Amino acid sequence: CLCVILQLTGDGHGGRRGGETLKAAIHFTVGRICEEVGAELGLTYHRKVIATLSEITCSQLEHYATDVEAFSNHARRTTVSTDDVKLLVRRNPQLAEHIKEMTDSMEETRKKKGKRGRKPKIKDPPEDNTEQTVIDD
Amino acid sequence: MKFSEKLIYEFMKFHFEKSNTRINADAIKLVAKIMELVAKEGATRAAYQAKQEGADTVTVEHLEKVLAQLLLDL
Numbered sequence: 001c002l003c004v005i006l007q008l009t010g011d012g013h014g015g016r017r018g019g020e021t022l023k024a025a026i027h028f029t030v031g032r033i034c035e036e037v038g039a040e041l042g043l044t045y046h047r048k049v050i051a052t053l054s055e056i057t058c059s060q061l062e063h064y065a066t067d068v069e070a071f072s073n074h075a076r077r078t079t080v081s082t083d084d085v086k087l088l089v090r091r092n093p094q095l096a097e098h099i100k101e102m103t104d105s106m107e108e109t110r111k112k113k114g115k116r117g118r119k120p121k122i123k124d125p126p127e128d129n130t131e132q133t134v135i136d137d
Numbered sequence: 138m139k140f141s142e143k144l145i146y147e148f149m150k151f152h153f154e155k156s157n158t159r160i161n162a163d164a165i166k167l168v169a170k171i172m173e174l175v176a177k178e179g180a181t182r183a184a185y186q187a188k189q190e191g192a193d194t195v196t197v198e199h200l201e202k203v204l205a206q207l208l209l210d211l
Binding site: 056 | 138139140141144145147148149151152153154155157158159160161163164166167168170171172173174175176177179180181183184185187188192193194195196197199200204207208210211
């Protein structure tokens with residue numbers, strides 16, 4: 001249902017209206033996360049807490065987006081890479097370690113995929129993947 | 138509960154300052170994970186604050202008490 005919401009958003013060319021829908025989608029996900037944490041710890045969250053947490057999430061994501069764009073721009077690239085994301089979390093050691101582990105395992109999966117193919121593949125432009133609708137639970 | 142990769146992609150694209158900036162599929166996965174951890178961390182810290190005060194509902198007061206350290210740790 002989240003993907004339906006996103007498809008209805010349309011492209012951003014019509015103005016900044018799409019921003020509201022995006023925030024709503026973030027709010028929904030944050031709400032679900034609070035439900036999960038609440039269930040684990042045996043508490044419930046007040047509506048305003050979830051609203052505040054999703055504001056924080058949106059604002060952080062906005063900062064991360066502009067930062068990561070600046071990093072890739074600095075490296076004279078137009079595409080944000082995993083290295084840019086690693087730079088984002090350099091200040092928090094646990095987070096940095098977690099992200100590094102994810103990157104390493106993703107690289108390994110990519111290498112294995114490359115070996116399996118019979119024909120030498122022209123490197124798949126990674127940007128194509130981003131256009132696919134990802135259906136998430 | 139994870140953040141939808143499409144959501145992260147659309148959100149970041151919306152806030153990119155240059156219209157020609159794109160993002161790698163793997164990078165999107167990483168950012169989605171980071172945001173999931175941010176939300177979980179905030180929710181968990183507020184929950185622990187509430188528990189410490191013997192409450193069974195997490196209120197804005199609980200969140201306010203943990204907010205400063207949360208933002209510093211990010």
